[in-house]
Amino acid sequence: xxxxxxxxxxxxxxxxxxxxxxxxxxxxxxxxxxxxxxxxxxxxxxxxxxxxxxxxxxxxxxxxxxxxxxxxxxxxxxxxxxxxxxxxxxxxxxxxxxxxxxxxxxxxxxxxxxxxxxxxxxxxxxxxxxxxxxxxxxxxxxxxxxxxxxxxxxxxxxxxxxxxxxxxxxxxxxxxxxxxxxxxxxxxxxxxxxxxxxxxxxxxxxxxxxxxxxxxxxxxxxxxxxxxxxxxxxxxxxxxxxxxxxxxxxxxxxxxxxxxxxxxxxxxxxxxxxxxxxxxxxxxxxxxxxxxxxxxxxxxxxxxxxxxxxxxxxxxxxxxxxxxxxxxxxxxxxxxxxxxxxxxxxxxxxxxxxxxxxxxxxxxxxxxxxxxxxxxxxxxxxxxxxxxxxxxxxxxxxxxxxxxxxxxxxxxxxxxxxxxxxxxxxxxxxxxxxxxxxxxxxxxxxxxxxxxxxxxxxxxxxxxxxxxxxxxxxxxxxxxxxxxxxxxxxxxxxxxxxxxxxxxxxxxxxxxxxxxxxxxxxxxxxxxxxxxxxxxxxxxxxxxxxx
Amino acid sequence: xxxxxxxxxxxxxxxxxxxxxxxxxxxxxxxxxxxxxxxxxxxxxxxxxxxxxxxxxxxxxxxxxxxxxxxxxxxxxxxxxxxxxxxxxxxxxxxxxxxxxxxxxxxxxxxxxxxxxxxxxxxxxxxxxxx
Numbered sequence: 001x002x003x004x005x006x007x008x009x010x011x012x013x014x015x016x017x018x019x020x021x022x023x024x025x026x027x028x029x030x031x032x033x034x035x036x037x038x039x040x041x042x043x044x045x046x047x048x049x050x051x052x053x054x055x056x057x058x059x060x061x062x063x064x065x066x067x068x069x070x071x072x073x074x075x076x077x078x079x080x081x082x083x084x085x086x087x088x089x090x091x092x093x094x095x096x097x098x099x100x101x102x103x104x105x106x107x108x109x110x111x112x113x114x115x116x117x118x119x120x121x122x123x124x125x126x127x128x129x130x131x132x133x134x135x136x137x138x139x140x141x142x143x144x145x146x147x148x149x150x151x152x153x154x155x156x157x158x159x160x161x162x163x164x165x166x167x168x169x170x171x172x173x174x175x176x177x178x179x180x181x182x183x184x185x186x187x188x189x190x191x192x193x194x195x196x197x198x199x200x201x202x203x204x205x206x207x208x209x210x211x212x213x214x215x216x217x218x219x220x221x222x223x224x225x226x227x228x229x230x231x232x233x234x235x236x237x238x239x240x241x242x243x244x245x246x247x248x249x250x251x252x253x254x255x256x257x258x259x260x261x262x263x264x265x266x267x268x269x270x271x272x273x274x275x276x277x278x279x280x281x282x283x284x285x286x287x288x289x290x291x292x293x294x295x296x297x298x299x300x301x302x303x304x305x306x307x308x309x310x311x312x313x314x315x316x317x318x319x320x321x322x323x324x325x326x327x328x329x330x331x332x333x334x335x336x337x338x339x340x341x342x343x344x345x346x347x348x349x350x351x352x353x354x355x356x357x358x359x360x361x362x363x364x365x366x367x368x369x370x371x372x373x374x375x376x377x378x379x380x381x382x383x384x385x386x387x388x389x390x391x392x393x394x395x396x397x398x399x400x401x402x403x404x405x406x407x408x409x410x411x412x413x414x415x416x417x418x419x420x421x422x423x424x425x426x427x428x429x430x431x432x433x434x435x436x437x438x439x440x441x442x443x444x445x446x447x448x449x450x451x452x453x454x455x456x457x458x459x460x461x462x463x464x465x466x467x468x469x470x471x472x473x474x475x476x477x478x479x480x481x482x483x484x485x486x487x488x489x490x491x492x493x494x495x496x497x498x499x500x501x502x503x504x505x506x507x508x509x510x511x512x513x514x515x516x517x518x519x520x521x522x523x524x525x526x527x528x529x530x531x532x533x534x535x536x537x538x539x540x541x542x543x544x545x546x547x
Numbered sequence: 548x549x550x551x552x553x554x555x556x557x558x559x560x561x562x563x564x565x566x567x568x569x570x571x572x573x574x575x576x577x578x579x580x581x582x583x584x585x586x587x588x589x590x591x592x593x594x595x596x597x598x599x600x601x602x603x604x605x606x607x608x609x610x611x612x613x614x615x616x617x618x619x620x621x622x623x624x625x626x627x628x629x630x631x632x633x634x635x636x637x638x639x640x641x642x643x644x645x646x647x648x649x650x651x652x653x654x655x656x657x658x659x660x661x662x663x664x665x666x667x668x669x670x671x672x673x674x675x676x677x678x
Contacts, residue, residue, distance in 0.1 A: 047644070048644065048646070049643045049644050050639060050643050050644075050647060057639055058576070058579075058580045059580060216664070217661075217664075338661075340661060340662060372642075373642040373643075373655055373656060373659055373661070374638065374639060374642040374643045376642075377638045377642055385634060386554070386555040386556070386619075386634050386637075387554060387555065387557060387616065387619075388557055388559070390555075390556070391556055391557065391559065391561075391563075394642075394655075394658070394659060395561070395658055395659065398659040398660070398661070399659065399660055399661075
């Protein structure tokens with residue numbers, strides 16, 4: 001039994017899938033948008049500091065659930081751990097309409113032109129798979145702009161001399177500065193750096209029919225209480241549904257992508273919200289399940305013609321798993337820095353993204369999001385863990401500290417990968433993702449330098465005590481997971497072409513961060529959105545040519 | 548357990564973990580999200596008590612506070628994982644939202660000097676949970 005045919009089935013209603021659903025349904029295609037999670041709204045904001053996507057001590061607030069979705073994590077010593085969705089090592093993003101965009105911190109970075117040309121800029125790197133993207137910043141520029149205007153970005157990047165060329169300013173002004181901002185800005189200027197108001201997918205003024213940020217303490221990790229955070233769940237997906245051509249199905253877990261005897265993709269089979277197996281025939285299949293689950297789905301789609309999964313002829317599916325190596329520094333001040341005004345992160349520098357002597361890249365640095373008390377506990381310097389020393393530290397430092405962090409661009413590693421676990425199955429009986437690998441030592445080297453830069457900034461700002469927060473060699477992934485279905489022109493060293501089409505097929509596409517060749521020294525979401533707009537425009541155009 | 552929690556976050560000019568009821572948080576999670584840690588607690592506590600008895604010939608809770616601190620500072624390596632777990636859970640209870648029962652009267656937030664903002668429009672959830 002199969003369902004009535006649709007033009008497009010999209011797996012995953014996150015950043016990538018949401019945009020594709022809107023663009024293709026507006027172009028007149030019938031779309032089935034499958035999402036394994038639920039649709040949360042501002043009313044689901046619990047402000048529960050132990051149950052959210054940032055501090056998931058008691059669980060996630062927007063999926064996936066612990067019961068049905070285990071993964072296997074292989075640590076640096078080669079030990080296997082079965083991990084639940086709210087546990088460390090799982091590399092969770094989210095499972096809900098909007099995906100990570102529902103609860104993210106919402107930084108809205110464009111990558112820099114050089115980020116698409118790492119191989120050309122720095123040459124190859126032993127032990128890594130550093131490569132240029134098959135597309136350039138200029139190819140994405142109009143779509144970055146479209147994402148900024150349709151989804152909504154506030155900030156002011158006009159003072160960032162390192163940005164790529166842009167046609168228009170951001171659609172919304174930045175939020176008013178905080179005390180941290182006032183402390184850090186002159187300090188950066190004294191150091192000869194170029195601070196500016198970082199871009200955020202967050203309303204600073206009424207926009208798209210939703211109110212501005214109310215500046216509370218519960219931001220990154222939480223569902224916005226006033227719906228001021230801009231994600232695909234409150235922008236493009238409602239617009240897709242308004243066309244009447246997009247059918248959003250919740251609680252639907254994709255099982256495999258179906259192919260016929262001619263090796264052509266024919267549709268998708270999935271378990272619906274009642275765990276019944278459904279077959280959805282489609283002309284086009286779009287995989288937008290985020291880097292780990294997209295790779296897993298391709299690998300799980302085995303058949304006689306494709307015994308190792310789809311797009312995996314040269315064993316590249318699941319390779320080059322990367323996120324970001326976060327590092328930075330914490331500084332204590334002898335005056336108050338805390339003003340209880342969220343979302344916190346608001347001032348950034350891009351002086352160190354490239355051009356660091358001897359280093360192949362770098363990171364944007366900015367102040368951290370406002371922290372809840374439970375998140376501050378882990379910010380104590382080493383050795384301050386309990387007892388009087390701990391309590392004194394908390395009391396003295398909570399309102400007198402600033403933390404600066406940055407996402408170091410990772411050197412892709414072939415052996416950092418998603419595989420199918422041979423033993424563990426999920427609730428529906430499908431092999432789960434097994435994550436294994438490590439960070440390249442050069443990535444760690446770069447991130448250590450970034451931590452030193454952050455520390456110098458804090459010292460200039462008047463910190464009386466500082467310490468560095470370093471990142472280790474552990475496998476990276478998490479909310480910034482990327483790289484597992486690399487985009488490239490050579491089918492032997494990539495999974496999809498520059499239009500995100502899986503090499504062996506003419507109607508199978510991967511549209512999410514899986515296709516990122518490298519992940520920028522920035523939060524990746526705006527690039528995911530922009531690339532989804534770019535590929536959707538191409539798909540809509542070639543569809544019109546066909547009909 | 549209460550004495551242990553109060554060593555981790557002692558009372559001084561501000562209340563400690565015992566007064567804040569952090570134990571209630573741990574108790575309720577041990578039959579909730581931390582269900583699978585029940586045996587770690589049972590076995591850990593038994594070993595902890597035994598080590599304390601053999602070192603000081605007294606139960607941990609009966610020791611003077613200074614001796615408790617000294618005992619924790621020289622904890623046998625085998626008890627360290629248990630202690631680390633209790634530290635983590637004590638921090639969670641004490642510093643998280645008062646709804647988790649380990650931060651009575653939002654005492655830790657008051658200590659840090661952050662406003663306790665009522666969560667408007669969310670009361671229905673709390674009623675549902677109390678059932």
